[in-house]
Every structure is written in structure tokens, then in C-alpha cells.
Amino acid sequence: MKIHIKKSLYSTLATSILLMGTTSGVSAHETAGSIDPQTYEAYSQQDAKYSKKVVKAISEVLEMDANSQQAVAVINQLPKIMAWEYYLSSFGKKLKGNEIRQAVEEVFDIDLDYVSKNDYGSKLSIYPTPVMESVRVSLKEEITSVAKDARIMNMSKNEVMDRYIKQQNYALSGAQASLLINQIFGVNLVGISGLEGKQLAISSKGQWIVKSDRDLFILESSLDDVDVSIYAGSHLQELTGGSELPAPLIAKLTELGFTYHETEQLLYYKNPTGESIPDAFKGQLIGILLGTIAQMNG
Numbered sequence: 001m002k003i004h005i006k007k008s009l010y011s012t013l014a015t016s017i018l019l020m021g022t023t024s025g026v027s028a029h030e031t032a033g034s035i036d037p038q039t040y041e042a043y044s045q046q047d048a049k050y051s052k053k054v055v056k057a058i059s060e061v062l063e064m065d066a067n068s069q070q071a072v073a074v075i076n077q078l079p080k081i082m083a084w085e086y087y088l089s090s091f092g093k094k095l096k097g098n099e100i101r102q103a104v105e106e107v108f109d110i111d112l113d114y115v116s117k118n119d120y121g122s123k124l125s126i127y128p129t130p131v132m133e134s135v136r137v138s139l140k141e142e143i144t145s146v147a148k149d150a151r152i153m154n155m156s157k158n159e160v161m162d163r164y165i166k167q168q169n170y171a172l173s174g175a176q177a178s179l180l181i182n183q184i185f186g187v188n189l190v191g192i193s194g195l196e197g198k199q200l201a202i203s204s205k206g207q208w209i210v211k212s213d214r215d216l217f218i219l220e221s222s223l224d225d226v227d228v229s230i231y232a233g234s235h236l237q238e239l240t241g242g243s244e245l246p247a248p249l250i251a252k253l254t255e256l257g258f259t260y261h262e263t264e265q266l267l268y269y270k271n272p273t274g275e276s277i278p279d280a281f282k283g284q285l286i287g288i289l290l291g292t293i294a295q296m297n298g
Contacts, residue, residue, distance in 0.1 A: 120224065200216070200293060205221075216235055
């Protein structure tokens with residue numbers, strides 16, 4: 001699974017990322033350009049977004065010098081999901097569940113072991129079909145059998161993940177691993193990566209998923225993701241001198257099914273099915289919040 005990028009592509013990757021910022025889909029095959037060495041003068045290991053361990057691993061995958069300012073600059077500007085996939089590839093062709101979860105914690109600072117141990121995250125009546133079929137087979141059942149589904153749904157999320165990966169002969173790509181994490185834990189790494197620097201904080205599964213000093217809004221979900229609250233972030237309070245949410249946001253989210261609690265100055269929604277809020281609803285909600293932030297930044 002190791003990714004090989006020729007040294008001649010160093011400047012291509014660096015230039016593309018520095019010009020495009022954290023736009024998703026940046027690769028080592030973007031249009032080549034010249035590199036100004038002064039671009040990297042402000043960078044050092046102390047400025048690295050990730051630990052020395054992660055920087056070293058990604059640098060090796062990209063065939064760059066981990067101690068160079070160029071490597072740190074390039075890695076800092078990678079979208080987190082891309083940094084995660086590069087880091088994941090450093091583990092080799094076979095990926096075990098604990099290695100994937102370790103990579104999530106190292107890059108995203110999200111502890112999936114903690115989520116599993118406390119049975120946080122997605123509250124579902126059943127996992128998606130591909131997951132159920134693989135875990136059924138791991139229990140020596142037919143893929144369509146429901147005889148042990150109750151047992152599967154009572155397993156820890158780590159066990160479900162590990163059984164699935166073993167059935168796939170430990171041969172998951174980064175994209176497949178990311179999808180699996182979302183299906184089992186309800187943690188959307190691609191979505192989280194896209195929210196970096198968007199001034200929207202997210203607290204979920206008992207931990208901060210995204211957070212910065214310039215957050216205008218905070219989206220806080222329950223431990224099982226069944227209900228969610230929206231309230232003012234510290235930066236919005238600094239700008240307005242209060243915790244009141246913008247009227248247009250209240251109106252839009254009320255139409256989406258939220259209830260506005262004026263005393264607490266927050267918007268609240270609970271999924272009427274009793275299951276975790278689906279990705280489609282989350283996407284609609286985040287879209288409204290990001291649209292509001294964009295208008296406020298004018």
C-alpha cells in the first residue's frame with residue numbers, strides 16, 4: 001500500500017498545495033511549477049501541525065526530508081484526510097484495525113478506542129449491509145442470515161471493525177477505511193477534514209472533533225448522535241458581545257425541525273426515529289451553518 005512519489009515531483013506537490021491551500025483532491029500530479037525557497041523560511045519542526053512521528057512517516061512516503069522546512073510546509077497544507085491517507089500508507093500493505101484507529105488519533109486527534117469503550121457514536125438498529133455481511137461471515141453465518149445480528153449489534157465498535165477488516169484480508173485502502181469508520185462509528189473523516197478553518201466547532205462522541213479560537217458557532221451532538229444543539233462560539237460572542245444567534249439562522253434551522261430555546265440561546269433538534277441523525281441531515285445542517293458564516297464574513 002506504500003505510495004511512491006518520485007523526487008522530481010517534490011516541487012509539483014509543494015507548489016500545488018501552497019497555491020490551492022486545503023482544497024480537497026490535491027495530488028502529486030497537479031501542474032508543476034517552480035518553488036521559491038523563501039516560501040519555506042517561516043516553517044520549522046516547531047511549526048508542524050502534526051507530531052514528529054507523523055511528519056516523519058508522511059515525509060518518507062513522499063520521499064522528502066522530514067527535517068526540511070519544505071516537508072513541514074507541504075504537510076501542514078495537506079487536507080487532513082490526505083495527510084491521514086499518506087500516514088496510513090506508511091503502515092504497509094496490510095492494515096489492522098488498531099493501526100487505522102491509531103492513525104485517526106494521530107492525525108485527527110479523535111480517539112476511536114474511547115468511543116468504542118464507552119459505546120458512544122452511531123446508535124443504529126443495524127449496520128450497513130456490507131458491514132453486516134462481513135461480520136456474519138466472520139461468525140460462520142450465511143451473509144443473509146439474521147440469526148446473530150443481535151449479537152453483532154451488541155459487540156463493541158472496535159470488534160465489529162476488526163472482524164470486518166479481517167474478512168477483507170486486512171487489505172483496505174484509505175478511502176475504504178474512512179468509509180468503514182463512518183459506517184461503524186459515525187465519524188466522517190472526509191467531512192471533518194473539509195471543516196478545518198471554517199469557523200465551525202463540532203463536539204461529538206464526548207470529544208472535540210473540530211475546534212479553533214475563531215469559531216462562530218458550536219455544533220454539539222449527544223454521545224449517540226441522536227440529538228444536536230447549536231449555540232454561539234467564543235468568537236461570535238467577542239464580535240457581538242453576547243450569545244444570541246443570528247435571526248436568519250434561527251429561521252432556517254427552525255424550518256429544518258429545530259426548536260429555538262431563547263433562555264439558553266441555542267437551537268435544538270432530536271431525531272424522531274431515536275437513531276443517530278443521518279449523514280444527509282448533517283450535511284444539510286452544516287451547509288446552512290457554513291452559508292451563514294460566509295455571509296457574516298461578507
